[in-house]
Structure formats: C-alpha cells, structure tokens
Amino acid sequence: MKIIDGKAISAKTKEELRLEVAALKEKGVSVGLAVIIVGDDPASRVYVNNKKKACELLGIYSEEYALPADTNMESLLGLIEELNTRKDINGILCQLPLPRHLDEKAVINAISPEKDVDAFHPVNVGKIMIGDFDFLPCTPAGVMRLLDESGVEIEGKNCVVIGRSNIVGKPMSMLLLHRNATVTICHSRTRNLSEVTSKADILVAAVGKANFVTPDMVKEGAVVIDVGINRLPSGKLCGDVDFDNVSEKCSFITPVPGGAGPMTIAMLMANTVTAAKKQNNL
Ligand code: NAD
Numbered sequence: 001m002k003i004i005d006g007k008a009i010s011a012k013t014k015e016e017l018r019l020e021v022a023a024l025k026e027k028g029v030s031v032g033l034a035v036i037i038v039g040d041d042p043a044s045r046v047y048v049n050n051k052k053k054a055c056e057l058l059g060i061y062s063e064e065y066a067l068p069a070d071t072n073m074e075s076l077l078g079l080i081e082e083l084n085t086r087k088d089i090n091g092i093l094c095q096l097p098l099p100r101h102l103d104e105k106a107v108i109n110a111i112s113p114e115k116d117v118d119a120f121h122p123v124n125v126g127k128i129m130i131g132d133f134d135f136l137p138c139t140p141a142g143v144m145r146l147l148d149e150s151g152v153e154i155e156g157k158n159c160v161v162i163g164r165s166n167i168v169g170k171p172m173s174m175l176l177l178h179r180n181a182t183v184t185i186c187h188s189r190t191r192n193l194s195e196v197t198s199k200a201d202i203l204v205a206a207v208g209k210a211n212f213v214t215p216d217m218v219k220e221g222a223v224v225i226d227v228g229i230n231r232l233p234s235g236k237l238c239g240d241v242d243f244d245n246v247s248e249k250c251s252f253i254t255p256v257p258g259g260a261g262p263m264t265i266a267m268l269m270a271n272t273v274t275a276a277k278k279q280n281n282l
Contacts, residue, residue: 004254009149010262021059031276032061034083036094039069044095054265069099084112091117091272117271131178135271137171142263155180160197162186163206205240213241223252227260
C-alpha cells in the first residue's frame with residue numbers, strides 16, 4: 001500500500017506555477033486574484049487565509065474583501081461588478097457558503113465566466129460537461145493530478161464516486177469519464193452501496209461523514225481517494241474513509257489531512273494563472 005502525499009504533489013504543482021508566474025511577469029503580465037469573504041465562518045476564514053498565502057508564495061497579486069455578515073445583495077453584486085471590469089484582477093472567487101440571506105446562485109452567476117476561477121458559473125460547468133473547459137473544477141482536478149502523479153491508470157477502470165454535489169461529486173465523475181473510465185455515481189439514495197463500491201478499481205469518497213467508507217466496501221488492491229473533511233468532537237480532522245482499516249486493502253490511498261485537501265488550492269492557483277494568460281491572449 002502506498003500513501004499518496006498530497007502535500008508534496010501540491011508543493012510540486014505550486015512550484016511549477018511559481019515559475020510560470022515569474023515568466024509571465026518577465027513578459028509584463030501580472031496575475032491577480034480577488035477573494036471575497038462574507039461573515040466570520042471560521043472554516044471559511046482558514047480557507048481564505050490559505051488562498052492568500054498560496055498567492056504570496058507564487059507571486060500572485062491578491063486582494064481580500066472581508067465583508068460583514070449583514071452585507072446585502074446589492075453591495076455584494078456591486079463589488080463583483082467592479083472586479084469584473086478591473087484589468088489587474090484576473091480571477092474572482094467568493095468563498096462559500098454565504099450567509100443565508102444572500103442568494104448564492106445569483107452571486108455565482110454575477111462573476112464573469114472569464115474570471116470564475118472556482119469554475120462554478122453555469123457556463124464553466126457546461127464546458128466541463130462537454131470536455132472543452134478552460135477552468136478546472138478545483139477539487140476534482142486536484143484528485144486527477146494525485147492519480148496521475150502516482151501513476152494510476154484511469155482508462156477503462158471502474159471508478160465509483162460517492163457523492164453527487166456540484167462542487168465535488170458531479171465534476172469528479174465528468175473528469176474521470178473524460179479520461180475513459182467507467183464511472184458510477186453513488187449518493188444518499190443509492191441501494192446496496194457497498195456492493196457497488198466494492199467493484200471499484202478507483203473509489204472516490206466525497207460524502208462528509210467520518211469513517212463512512214469501511215473495509216467491506218473496498219476491493220482488494222483498490223485506489224481510494226478521500227475528499228471528505230470532517231471535524232471530530234476532539235477537534236481532529238479526518239476524512240470519509242476509515243483510514244487505518246481500509247488502507248490495509250488498498251494499493252494507493254490518500255490521507256486526511258495531507259491528501260486531496262492541499263491540491264484544491266494548487267488547482268485554484270492554476271486556474272488563476274490560466275485566467276491571466278487568456279485575458280492577455282497568451
Ligand atoms: P455535500 O454535502 O454537498 O454532498 C455530499 C454527498 O454525499 C451528497 O451528494 C449525498 O448524496 C452523498 N451522501 C450523503 N450520505 C450518503 C450516504 N449515506 N450514502 C451515499 N452517499 C451519501 O458535500 P460536498 O460539498 O460534496 O463535500 C463532501 C465532502 O468533501 C465534505 O466533507 C467536504 O468538506 C469535503 N470537501 C473537500 C474539499 C477539499 O478541498 N478537499 C473541497 C470540497 C469539499
């Protein structure tokens with residue numbers, strides 16, 4: 001069994017991007033990202049801080065807009081509108097979830113598809129569907145990178161994704177399908193889940209429940225990718241997979257923390273660089 005080191009693969013990806021950002025700078029092209037956070041959700045705060053740190057590391061200019069929890073739609077959309085027109089801002093992301101009184105769908109729709117580095121805008125989601133996309137769906141693209149860097153073959157493999165969210169499960173399934181895997185999507189209404197998952201050569205868990213994937217659900221020699229991030233009552237982070245017991249059956253497995261998590265930010269940075277290049281006709 002091999003543990004896939006997401007931290008190392010993320011560091012390697014970011015180093016490649018750092019060099020690319022430096023080369024762009026030589027050509028007079030700077031890369032800029034605007035991050036909007038509304039309210040004071042502690043998890044969102046951690047994610048936004050990490051995004052800011054990654055920008056600093058890569059030489060990407062970043063701006064943070066920390067708006068109060070009672071911000072209204074008008075001012076949020078006004079800010080997005082302004083950022084859409086700014087030449088020095090190539091990517092815009094609004095950290096989700098938003099406070100309940102705000103219309104998340106309208107916010108996603110307001111971000112210009114050319115600057116939508118989270119790839120949540122319907123235009124970008126549609127492009128992912130047809131396999132002709134500029135922006136990678138960050139978390140699923142991070143998983144693909146982990147598989148590729150580990151030398152895991154995807155074509156023709158049985159891949160099972162547990163979870164059908166718009167952020168992880170669905171785009172994950174599409175990326176695997178584009179790489180010629182046979183893909184099954186499981187969700188909360190799936191019957192005989194373990195029967196389906198135990199046929200997987202590659203199993204991706206994106207459920208949000210600690211220790212959800214147990215050894216009886218996993219085929220001997222399978223590759224198991226754990227996207228889940230759950231906080232135990234002790235405060236400790238863990239994934240969706242019962243790591244200690246499942247790892248004994250796997251050929252490859254990702255840990256939590258240190259697996260899929262660090263890749264998401266690396267892919268966000270990749271999208272920001274892509275946005276800058278596209279906007280400068282490169
Ligand atoms: P979500 O709540 O939107 O979706 C969870 C999915 O799990 C749903 O589609 C649901 O049908 C499925 N599900 C729930 N119970 C199930 C059951 N009993 N059997 C089968 N399927 C079941 O969550 P999400 O946004 O997709 O996130 C999933 C997990 O991934 C969370 O833990 C989240 O924190 C984590 N996540 C990690 C990253 C990262 O960067 N690594 C990014 C996004 C989300």
